[in-house]
Amino acid sequence: METLFIKGGRKLGGELDIVTAKNALLPILAGSIISDKNVILKKVAKFSDVMYMVKILESLGVEAKFEGDTLILSPKHAYAHVVKDEYTKKVRSSVFLLGPLLSRFGNAKIAYPGGCNIGNRPINLHIKGLEALGVKIEEKHGYIICDGKNMSAGEVHLDFPSVGTTENLMMASVRLKGVTTIYNCAREPEIEDLQNFLNSIGCKVSGAGSSTIVITGVESFKDCEYQPIHDRIVAGTYLIACAMCGGNILLKGCEKKYNQALIQKLKQSGAIVEDLGKDIEIKSNGKLKSIPSIETQPYPGFPTDLQNQILAMQTITKGTSVVVENLYESRFKICNELLRMGADITIKDRMAIINGVERLYGANVVASDLRGGAGLVLAGLVADGYTTVEDIYHIDRGYLSIEEDFCKLNAEIQRIRD
Ligand code: UD1
Numbered sequence: 001m002e003t004l005f006i007k008g009g010r011k012l013g014g015e016l017d018i019v020t021a022k023n024a025l026l027p028i029l030a031g032s033i034i035s036d037k038n039v040i041l042k043k044v045a046k047f048s049d050v051m052y053m054v055k056i057l058e059s060l061g062v063e064a065k066f067e068g069d070t071l072i073l074s075p076k077h078a079y080a081h082v083v084k085d086e087y088t089k090k091v092r093s094s095v096f097l098l099g100p101l102l103s104r105f106g107n108a109k110i111a112y113p114g115g116c117n118i119g120n121r122p123i124n125l126h127i128k129g130l131e132a133l134g135v136k137i138e139e140k141h142g143y144i145i146c147d148g149k150n151m152s153a154g155e156v157h158l159d160f161p162s163v164g165t166t167e168n169l170m171m172a173s174v175r176l177k178g179v180t181t182i183y184n185c186a187r188e189p190e191i192e193d194l195q196n197f198l199n200s201i202g203c204k205v206s207g208a209g210s211s212t213i214v215i216t217g218v219e220s221f222k223d224c225e226y227q228p229i230h231d232r233i234v235a236g237t238y239l240i241a242c243a244m245c246g247g248n249i250l251l252k253g254c255e256k257k258y259n260q261a262l263i264q265k266l267k268q269s270g271a272i273v274e275d276l277g278k279d280i281e282i283k284s285n286g287k288l289k290s291i292p293s294i295e296t297q298p299y300p301g302f303p304t305d306l307q308n309q310i311l312a313m314q315t316i317t318k319g320t321s322v323v324v325e326n327l328y329e330s331r332f333k334i335c336n337e338l339l340r341m342g343a344d345i346t347i348k349d350r351m352a353i354i355n356g357v358e359r360l361y362g363a364n365v366v367a368s369d370l371r372g373g374a375g376l377v378l379a380g381l382v383a384d385g386y387t388t389v390e391d392i393y394h395i396d397r398g399y400l401s402i403e404e405d406f407c408k409l410n411a412e413i414q415r416i417r418d
Helices: 022-031 049-057 092-105 124-132 165-174 189-200 232-246 256-269 304-316 333-339 369-383 402-408
Strands: 002-007 010-016 039-041 064-069 072-074 106-111 134-139 141-147 156-159 179-183 204-206 212-216 224-226 247-252 272-276 281-285 292-296 319-324 342-346 351-355 365-366 388-389 412-417
Touching: 002 369, 010 232, 010 402, 022 039, 022 049, 022 165, 022 189, 049 064, 049 092, 072 224, 092 106, 092 124, 124 134, 124 156, 124 165, 134 156, 134 272, 165 189, 165 212, 165 256, 179 319, 189 204, 189 224, 232 247, 232 256, 232 281, 232 304, 232 369, 247 351, 247 388, 256 272, 256 281, 256 304, 292 304, 304 333, 304 351, 304 369, 333 342, 333 365, 333 369, 365 369, 369 388, 369 412
Parallel strands: 010 247, 039 224, 156 179, 292 319, 365 388
Antiparallel strands: 002 388, 002 412, 039 072, 064 072, 106 141, 134 141, 179 212, 204 212, 247 281, 272 281, 319 351, 342 351
């Protein structure tokens, strides 16, 4: 068992390179199986979720080789199309393989996906979208079985702008003869990144970043070399940490435009955020005003993946804040742990009401999901005394080495291996 041991109370300082995005890498990795041509991915951040996705690809016959942080994928000899539950229960994003497998083989069979512990995460929108493209789907013995022999290009209207569904349908359509149009798409930057990747392997996709995506089917593909975008959630987590702890940090290789919703809130609390083109700098004296209202929304609204971190920040601001979680019903698990650290939080359904306190106190706390775990680390960094965070395997799913990053930023934090 591994834990993080944190001595709170230090101001942050220094600079850090921001890694490539987990949520960009996962669909891109899944998409690498669409063609039989080689894919070279640069600066691959080896998050545990990413490494599981590479294992899944290998189980499907894709040859995968790391040279440093460059990943070379040869999908030429990919053969199987059954993704077993020993893989899918580890990483929910395995559902992204439905689209690519249907594209390449005309059918797909995957076990129901697992994933983060943040509430009900159905896949009905994925299924409905694929059915709109003519895929016949059966759900049997814990497997989703897709028969794509009658698939055809057409129009799909999503009931909700789901990120994964948008990505799955884009990848399912790239070989279909004619034009497929997806309406009410999610607009997350990672979707635009997937579009750029798909185009770099020879697909014809346009419109990502807007709510309508148009895919023209192609028959031939090419080798590609691609570097995914930076991780805006990792960058956002470190910006919030600096706002809370006080100090001055420079995050390199991350564009401000992807974190506008967060930056506006940080400025509202009194932090100074500078846009330096490809870098972001933040300065804070650690004395923050509370943000009266924070509500998670699909992009470009405030991201649910930064909700727990900014909620942790509200516990030590001056005033009262209301945080509303619109995407995942179980995303307030962090609150019980923050209460143990002296926070004042009341939960009502999807709303958390936070009265800022003078200080948090170090405690033994347990991460119950990825972003909640990150929120607890931030709380530990600002708290008086020592904090231990348990079950940090959740955090490793989306942060490469959170303790090394924070050590570079002048914090006192270490990983303890039992
Ligand atoms: C992606 C991100 C995740 C982020 C989420 C929302 C990746 C790998 N993960 O997840 O980090 O928290 O976007 O920004 O990119 N829904 C349904 N039926 C479906 C699919 C989704 O009801 O078939 C609901 C979900 O329960 C949730 C909402 O739609 O309430 C958003 O989910 P979605 O946008 O699909 O998120 P993911 O792609 O799973």
